[in-house]
Amino acid sequence: MRRLFLTLGIFILLGLAGFYVFTDPRVVSPAPEIGTLPPPDVENGKLLFAAGGCSSCHATPGQDDKLRLGGGLALPSPFGTFHAPNISPHTRDGIGNWGVKDFVDAMATGVSPSGQHYYPAFPYTSYRLMPPKALADLFAYIRTLPSVEGRAPGHDLPFPFNIRRAVGGWKLLFFDGTPFRPDPTKSEEWNRGAYLVQGPGHCAECHSNRNALGAIIPSTRFAGGPDPEGKGFVPNITQHADGLANWSKSEIAEMLKTGFTPSFDSVGGSMAPVVRNIAQLSDADRMAMAEFIKSLPAVAGPPRPKKAE
Template identity: 45%
Template sequence: MTRFGLPLLASILLLSLTANVQADESSASRGEYLLKLSGCASCHTREGGQPLAGGLKMETPFGTFYTPNITPDPKTGIGNWSDDDFIRALTEGVAPDGSHYYPAFPYTSYSRMSRQDLRDLKAYLNEVPAVQVAAPDHDLKFPFNLRVLLGPWKWVNFEPDRLQTVPQKSAAWNRGRYIVQGPGHCVECHTPRNRLGGLEREQALMGNPQGPDGEVVPPIVPTKKPFSEWGREDIVFALQTGMKPDGDFLGGTMGHVIENSTGALTESDLKAIAEYLLDPREPL
């Protein structure tokens, strides 16, 4: 190699390394926003606990779930997960050891997310402080405590689905649809479920009388009151501040969603959500 070759090679390697670092930083930055868009902090941070360290208690008609640690701790979190492990968990509901996740974890919605969004989210989670704390075991009623039944449950109630753009609709409508049906997983709480916990897809967003912690979750479709009386600006303002058009405030689980998720979204994304919710759409 000539005397000019080594400096040239070093410069190329330095430029490549710098580009990779910048790409990783950009990916993690996008992932930080996706964390808010997906509402991860609302479910994976218990009151008084460390951020994203899990342990949140969730009462449901099927028993009590405890959310897992998603910090990069290698023993109790996801520190040993590869990107492929992470994507498989969020799109197929399968853990790295091959076991099935309960649908209290909304992989049924996250399966609609783009693979790049999932990689960006993982890039950000790799950088959050690791916390070593294991979540308690779920306390579920029979037969829901039999994890072996989750395979057949998926066969009946779950089909991985990546959303395709609807060309007849605007870019904002398609973005809103992606958020509501994908990372925002609004359908998981605002849609009623059958006796086995599967979504009643023909009644998407029509409300859920047995929501998280026994809450009655209202419909968010333009044909049902009081949502039918809301305008686009009402939806955006409510998702930003929690205040409804009548001056009352959204509380309960939705209060946490606004605090940890929608209150931090861009106005363009909030307007996209509103455009989608106010426009007739197909079943899930």
């Protein structure tokens, strides 16, 4: 019996050691090589800031200036409540002491400057498509914004979701750190749209169904599903009959600019601030996004819950 318990103890220790090794941020999400970057393009950073809707999550709630990125917005989820952090240039409470590499690592790999995993409520699963040059531009723009004092509240997560190291296991299962690669068989416009929709725009993060561990189900990508924040249902944006099959490319681009649909309705909920952000892009970029969205194959999403009578 003693030998049995000893053997069992050894297996447990080996399992814990393996878990510790394979969930190490440097193992599961190694940092990209950024090399020597050219001087940042702040205007491009401003465009990417709008495309990514950074202010929608990181602007301090309850104030009108959406460029004061003090964080604090509560993001409810099935795993607990996350709070968007302060990403203003404040040197103590924000990211004012970060270097470019710190920012690139956070956005592309979901790893903090202190070497901890970020929870994927922060959509680095999409931002990893952005090249280091684009991320450096975005960082340069954020550094021009007001410094906001005050730390955001910590995440409110029950056990076992409060074990941050376990995010390494999630990354092993679901995180693909491959950057965006243009499709040489597609047009320049299509590739620009694919990059904006899938990368900085991170549209799939809301417009996709998720599994029990909170990862996007690849077969229903862009096909809609329950709102990740539990506020209803996010629509299908593929070319399915229940999606955007009857919308033209121009109608999609117009909705992204004005919020008006072909039926003369207007989008609301969490899509309203998305439109305010995407409206800051050029007409050419919105048309490129529409070009890519019109190319999405028809995928049936999960059924919408029945409304109570």
